[in-house]
Amino acid sequence: MAERIMVKGNEAMAEAAVRAGCRLYFGYPITPQSEFTEYMARRMPEVDGVFLQSESEVAAVNMVYGAACTGHRVMTSTSSPGFSLMQEGVSYIAGAMLPAVFVNVVRGGPGLGDIQPAQSDYFQSTKGGGHGDYHLIVLAPGSIQEAVDLMETAFRLADNYRVPVMMLADGMLGQMMEPVVFPEYVKLDGINDHSSWALRGTDGREPHKVTSFDIDPVRLEEMNTETHKVYEEIRSKEIRFETHDLEDADYILVGYGTMGRILGSVVKMARKQGIKVGLFRPISLWPFPYDELKKAAKGKRFCTVVEMSTGQMVEDVRLSVEGALPVHFYGRTGGMVPTPDEVFKELVRLIG
Amino acid sequence: MEKATYKKPKSLAEKEFSYCPGCHHGIIHRLVAEVIDELEIQGKTLMVAPVGCSVFAYEFFDVDGTVAPHGRAPAVATGMKRAMPERMVFTYQGDGDLAAIGTAEIIHAANRGEKITTIFVNNAIYGMTGGQMAPTTLLGMKTTTSPYGRKAETEGFPIHVSELLKETAGIVYLERVSVSSPQEVIKAKAAIKKAFIAQKKGLGFSLVEVLSTCPTNWGLDPVESINWLNENMKKEYPIGVFVDKVGDIK
Amino acid sequence: MSKNFVKIDEERCKGCGLCINFCPKKVLSFSDKFNSKGYRPAQQHDLENCIGCGFCYMMCPDAAITVFKETAEV
Incomplete structure (x- = not known):
């Protein structure tokens, strides 16, 4: 091995x-x-x-x-x-x-x-x-x-x-x-x-x-x-992406790279508390998985995009879902990395 | 019987040159092609054309070729040569390309002793874009961007590429020539040949600066342009060998 | 006719006149005709006095000239 x-x-x-x-x-x-x-x-x-x-x-x-x-x-x-x-x-x-x-x-x-x-x-x-x-x-x-x-x-x-x-x-x-x-x-x-x-x-x-x-x-x-x-x-x-816990999810988190990995932790935290969240992690950013994300987001209550930026990929996410559900954004910038805790808090706030 | 003693070299493509009447690019192209023929390296030569009038140079030689971004030909040639060290690689660049935007690339390629050859054509003006001031433009010379004549106080001085490059340790052959008469054409060819031989021997970086006319943008006819070059450019840019570590090539 | 002569590719020639200027025997001149690009190409008007020196070829910026020189029979 x-x-x-x-x-x-x-x-x-x-x-x-x-x-x-x-x-x-x-x-x-x-x-x-x-x-x-x-x-x-x-x-x-x-x-x-x-x-x-x-x-x-x-x-x-x-x-x-x-x-x-x-x-x-x-x-x-x-x-x-x-x-x-x-x-x-x-x-x-x-x-x-x-x-x-x-x-x-x-x-x-x-x-x-x-x-x-x-x-x-x-x-x-x-x-x-x-x-x-x-x-x-x-x-x-x-x-x-x-x-x-x-x-x-x-x-x-x-x-x-x-x-x-x-x-x-x-x-x-x-x-x-x-x-x-x-x-x-x-x-x-x-x-x-x-x-x-x-x-x-x-x-x-x-x-x-x-x-x-x-x-x-x-x-x-x-x-x-x-x-x-x-x-x-x-x-x-050449579309590449990964999903977790999407099937029964009410909410969908979208993030790529390091952020996608952090969102994996957020999904686990939320699931432990009974919140049905799933993850969509694009791996190919170009070509972007527009259709796949649209399909994945079908029937969900909302989508939250988290990035280490002031909001860039979120535009492609909005293009993907074509207004079928609300798309929220959470981001940190300047080299700050969102922690699973803070993203989880944001998710809870959005669920209301 | 008669024999064609002077004829278009084999490694020059059939395509007609795109240069203006009397422009020296065509003479210099032919000399490079003659050298390639004589060294029997046509099949193993890669060329990098610049941006400027000679952007089409890659079409005028029957060798593998590409066009670099403006000024970057020495970097492109470096990548080629490092990938295929057994091949001959040359860049063909004008003074706008090499002496302004590409200053860093040429100095560092020379300093690394990159085993490539550069043919540097200096006509003291930007040709392709329509006769703007180049870093090599002479003081007092009128161009479309120095319409009152180049002034040292505001536009600085003509840059002397060969004089600058001669200080770089990696350069093994460096000569400034002109092609203003048949005698000078013969000397220019010998210089280009030696520069290619330097590369063939794997000695280091070689460059030949060729003073050239630009009749169109100088506003002179081809013969007057040669006279102007002889009287003015050669004073600013004296002809001669700056570096020769190649030795006797016989 | 001299056995030395030049052949000028009228279509490649742009009529710059450098060959005419540098010909030591002045056997070249501009043609009265125009080529398809609108240039008056150089021509060899004097068929007697070419010495086959190649100066015209050397100065030609358009690789338009071939020089033929008399050689000894093989």
Whole structure:
């Protein structure tokens, strides 16, 4: 049986990326994800991989772009202000349809904010962030084990659809330690065969060109339409979520990532007191489980969304339920993490 | 019998250049392609085009290529080269791209001794966007954003990229050339060839700065532009070898 | 006719005149015709005096020139 070891979230995600076949890492230190970068600095030489500390997040994302052009598994990790700096490159990567994985260990914002856990980059992650019509697949793990398990999924989705994929973590997930079981090393043979488009030198074949660019609006529209067909396919196939105690629930709590996990405790507290509450935890934030949540919320008295923000995902929840039931919001911001007690109190208050 | 002694190099694509009449980009493209042909590296070369007039450069070479975000070509090329260290990777960048928005990327790529080659085309102006002031614009030079002539007090001084870069330890070949006469074209080609050889030998970062005209935005005809370059640009940006750690390539 | 001559791709040529300017024997000039882009391409009007030096090729920004030079029979 695989060994369970205590490991910090940032390091666990980095190790999972190595096991997922990532041998190219470009990054820039930023709290609270720096252990990720440091781990890769130690680990990549052990597996004949590439670690490069760039001069900025702007450079890091463009190194990712360049490496992704060759069709090899590549990633970077950062935290909120760093991901803001990467938006230009993310837009180019998405526009050029390149596979790459980003980890954002979100901290309090806006601006310099602070270095505590937050979920205030939801809009930036799921609605664009950079310019142009594009999406990232956004995965939000609720525990370190789930982050580890999702890492290979992230690379696989990036390879399959040729889109950038983001693991949206937060400072809590990055900094805490938990027992984790690591998966086996992935064998890459045939998994990411990008020889039909990747830039690896022509060696006699026709040249490959990878760009997010076409000066002709007719062709650019065609290019964007093709990309959006891929997004449609992702929307139909890659919805991920988890539910608890929903069947008989009168009320439904919705939260993702660290908050989703805390809401799990709230559900247990409430159930002990005879309050029938269930949990809906979106794991893919893009594509968002609109239909699944709508179905889950059917017949419930109300829905409460809890986030470590002033209210971002709540907008997607409202879009999901289409006014069928009241949607309340509870949030803390600036790096403050709601405790199960305070969320429970809020729930009791709302029930009235 | 007659033999074609000078003809379009093989690694130059059939596609006609999008540049204005008399613009030196086309000469410089051809020289790069001739070097690629002569070193027999067409099949293993990756190129990174910039944003600016030469944004289309990736279409003009029959090699694998991409376009970087504005100024980021050295970072993109770094990612490529680290992923495929056995391949030849070059960036082609103008002065707006490299010397303004991309200053950090070029300095750090050079300083890391990244094993890539940069062809840096300096025409002292932003071409694609319509003739705005570049960091390389000469003092007194009129552009659409320095309509009264560039003044040091408000717009600062022309930036000397090669002089700045020569201090970075990772650079192994650095030369400023021009293509204002057939003789200079021959020298420019030799410089580009040496820069590529530096990379091929895995020595470090190499860059060739090529002074170029921009007849359209300078408001001069192609021949007058060359005269203007010779009289003005060469004073500000003297031709010469700044770094040569490659040695004899014979 | 000299056995040295140049062939100019009239469609690639943008009529910038650099080849004409740098030709040491002045065998090149602008054509009276226009190409499909509206430029008057360069042409070799003097078929006798080309020395096949390649200066026109070297200065051509459009890779539009091929230079043929007389070589010894093999």
